[in-house]
Structure formats: structure tokens, C-alpha cells
Amino acid sequence: MFPPVATISSPSRPVAGASQHFVTEALRLEELLAKHGAAVRVGRAILSPQSIRFPLQLGLGTTARRLLNLSREIAREAGYPRCRLLREGRLFFFEVPRDEGVSLRYGDLLELNGPPPSNGTLLGMMEGGLSMTLSMTHPALCHLLLLGESGVGKSELLRVMALSLALHHPARHWRLALLDSRPESSLALLRHLMHCWTWSERPEHAAGWLVRLLTEMRARERGTRPGARVLALVDDAEQVLEAGGGTIRTVLRALLERGPAVGIHLAMACREATSLDDLMPLFPVRLVGEGRHLPGRFCVHSEEGTAPLIAARLEEHEVVRAISQLRRGRTRVVARLPEGDVS
Structure with missing residues (x-):
């Protein structure tokens, strides 16, 4: 399977x-x-x-x-x-x-199959109505790469992945590094989460935070800084790689190879695999978009084989409501987010 x-x-x-x-x-x-x-x-x-x-x-x-x-x-x-x-x-x-145009809503999957497992995040639906959940602590699933042209739904899926992790895990267990290259991006809303460790909206800042994450990894390897697991979500990775040059490639290689052992994981989105070169094999799970004419449809590649995936969706107003729930201390998140104004 x-x-x-x-x-x-x-x-x-x-x-x-x-x-x-x-x-x-x-x-x-x-x-x-x-x-x-x-x-x-x-x-x-x-x-x-x-x-x-x-x-x-x-x-x-x-x-x-x-x-x-x-x-x-x-x-x-x-x-x-x-x-x-x-x-x-x-x-x-x-x-x-x-x-x-009938999208697959995150709440539907949550209601059907229940919450993701511990240290897991819900991505979407596979054949037979099965939910696909990534258990980030699993050695074969510790990093994720999203590939495809603009409009296939990469940024939206990164947002679903991050919010799913936050909805079902306390901030003391998981923190998020939201590294984007654009202001007001799909990840921007999530900076209001208690789980947010840092966020950026410029490629040079994103590159700088990856260097900071490398420092964090080295401190954890020395045993001097235990802490929550960190999921770094990098959107428009090409721009970050261009801003950081050869240095950031070295940083990414170290994070991809040694990060999971100390609780540091990466989820990156970029348009073409060629921009990653020799870094691509270090991502055990890769989702390739089927095209902007079929947004939200991906083909999943891993050592186990390939399979189609329909990505779950969260509309912007649903994201705002979910964040509001979390900030008010409502730890139990239901599948259908309530209607009404956000206070």
C-alpha cells in the first residue's frame, strides 16, 4: 500500500x-x-x-x-x-x-476519517476515499516537496499542511517557520498562530531564517537546546535559492540530511525540479501537480510507488476562524467550522 x-x-x-x-x-x-x-x-x-x-x-x-x-x-x-x-x-x-469545481474540503475529510495521527498532518484524499496523512516523524515521510506550475495549488496545500498540524498538536510540541517570498501570501495568515516560530515575506529573509534554523539544529545536536519539533514551510523556493546562492544549498542539504533526527522537517514548493538539482533526492515524498487546469490534483511519488491525490482545501475565511478558535483556547477542533463573525 x-x-x-x-x-x-x-x-x-x-x-x-x-x-x-x-x-x-x-x-x-x-x-x-x-x-x-x-x-x-x-x-x-x-x-x-x-x-x-x-x-x-x-x-x-x-x-x-x-x-x-x-x-x-x-x-x-x-x-x-x-x-x-x-x-x-x-x-x-x-x-x-x-x-x-467541487473542491475537497478539509472539514469533510476530518469528519469522515477523524484527526491525523500523532505528529501527522492531513493532506487530502487518495483512491477509495482514503485520507492521506503524513506522519512527519516517520523516516520515509520526514520531508515533503511540492512541484508544479503556478496555479496547481502548491501554496494552498502548504497552508493546509501547516494548519492541520496546528489544529491537532499544541504549540509546545510543534512550531512552524513560515518562509515565503511574497507579502500577503497563502502562508501570511498563519503568522497569527501560537505555533508560529517565525515568518518571512522576502526571499533574503527566508534564506536568513534557514541559516538560523541550521544553528538551531546544531544546538540540538549538541544536546544544549531541546525543544518542540519544527516544520519549515518554504514557498517559491526558487527565489529563496537564488537569494541565498551556494550557501543556502549547503544549509538545505544539512537540514534535509540531519534535521529529522533532532525534530526539524522541511516542506518546500517550487515550480521546477531542476532548480533543486542534487537536493531533490533528499525529499522522500514528492507531490507533482497535474496542471493549472486541474488545481488541487497531484501525483504522489515515494519509494513505495506513485498514487493520485486530491488535495484538501481550506478557504481563507475558514483559516481565519480556525486561528480564532485556537487563540481563544478551544483545543477541540470540529470538522465543520462554525459560521459567524470572528472576534
Whole structure:
């Protein structure tokens, strides 16, 4: 199985999401069907990497032929032109392909399969509805590299990875170094987390903090500075490498080779593997984006093989609410973040 069995959470019940997002969609489909005179109960969404399925229960007076005749009109009005009606025995489903713009929300995965394991972070969904979680302390999963052109979702996935770690682990166990090259980036909001060790918005500053992290690693190796594990998230790594030159490559090599032994881990995002050269083999897990026309879709590469992945998403307002919850000391994080203003 890929990745190693210990890193995957298998659903203990059918993969049926119950987040408010999909409940709302089910009710909307039900109302559209009723408007056309079809009595149909639309059930909870069933998630898979390729599609979202809404189970249908036909009411009195509604035949399968009637439902089939209405399916295209309902799909058009719902805004899912490629939605189709499926029949499996006596069961009917509306199936919406994920490339119709239906994203995989972090809360859905959390509700389906529960929180990630200790020292783990939730990334998305693999085949069969399995959640992919990286246990950062596992030797085969200690660093992560994201590759792909702009628009494939690398920055968003880094943000999900960092927030997932913060939601399920106290700051005394994990700290975050948010190293970006742009102001107001996807990582910028996370600087308000209690877990934030440092953050940057310029490439030369990011390079400087990596040097500082090397100093931290050496102190830990001498046994003079025990502390929480650190996950350094580096976005737009090409700019950081350019700003730091040969020195920063030497620093990164040391962190990649010796960091995990003292609790220091890296997650980096860049457009092309060529910018990393000989550093690339030091990342045991690599996610390659499938293209900007399919944002959030990646192919996972590791020593175990390859597998497709649909990345989980957290909208900006959800990130703000989650941070607000943590700052108010609410340690139990539910799958569906509450609606309402952030205080």
C-alpha cells in the first residue's frame, strides 16, 4: 500500500460527508427536483477522488424514467453541466465530477476519517476515499516537496499542511517557520498562530531564517537546546535559492540530511525540479501537480510507488476562524467550522 500503512487512515464507515457545504448542495438539488414536480429525497454526499455522489430516494409518483428525463435540466440549473444520473441496482445517484469545481474540503475529510495521527498532518484524499496523512516523524515521510506550475495549488496545500498540524498538536510540541517570498501570501495568515516560530515575506529573509534554523539544529545536536519539533514551510523556493546562492544549498542539504533526527522537517514548493538539482533526492515524498487546469490534483511519488491525490482545501475565511478558535483556547477542533463573525 502507498504510502506506508501507518500513515493512512482508512474510513471506518461508508465515505459519506456531512459538512454543511454538502448538506446545502443536497438540499438545493432536492428543491430543484421538487420545482419540476419530482418527489426525490437527496441523501448525504459520498466522496471519492474523482467525483461527488448524491444518493437519491424516489418518492411516490416519481419513476426512474421521469428522473432520467429531468437529470440534464437539473444538472444545468444546479451549475454542474457534466453531472450525470447513475443507477446501480435499485439505487440512483447524481454524480458530479470533481473538475466541475467541487473542491475537497478539509472539514469533510476530518469528519469522515477523524484527526491525523500523532505528529501527522492531513493532506487530502487518495483512491477509495482514503485520507492521506503524513506522519512527519516517520523516516520515509520526514520531508515533503511540492512541484508544479503556478496555479496547481502548491501554496494552498502548504497552508493546509501547516494548519492541520496546528489544529491537532499544541504549540509546545510543534512550531512552524513560515518562509515565503511574497507579502500577503497563502502562508501570511498563519503568522497569527501560537505555533508560529517565525515568518518571512522576502526571499533574503527566508534564506536568513534557514541559516538560523541550521544553528538551531546544531544546538540540538549538541544536546544544549531541546525543544518542540519544527516544520519549515518554504514557498517559491526558487527565489529563496537564488537569494541565498551556494550557501543556502549547503544549509538545505544539512537540514534535509540531519534535521529529522533532532525534530526539524522541511516542506518546500517550487515550480521546477531542476532548480533543486542534487537536493531533490533528499525529499522522500514528492507531490507533482497535474496542471493549472486541474488545481488541487497531484501525483504522489515515494519509494513505495506513485498514487493520485486530491488535495484538501481550506478557504481563507475558514483559516481565519480556525486561528480564532485556537487563540481563544478551544483545543477541540470540529470538522465543520462554525459560521459567524470572528472576534
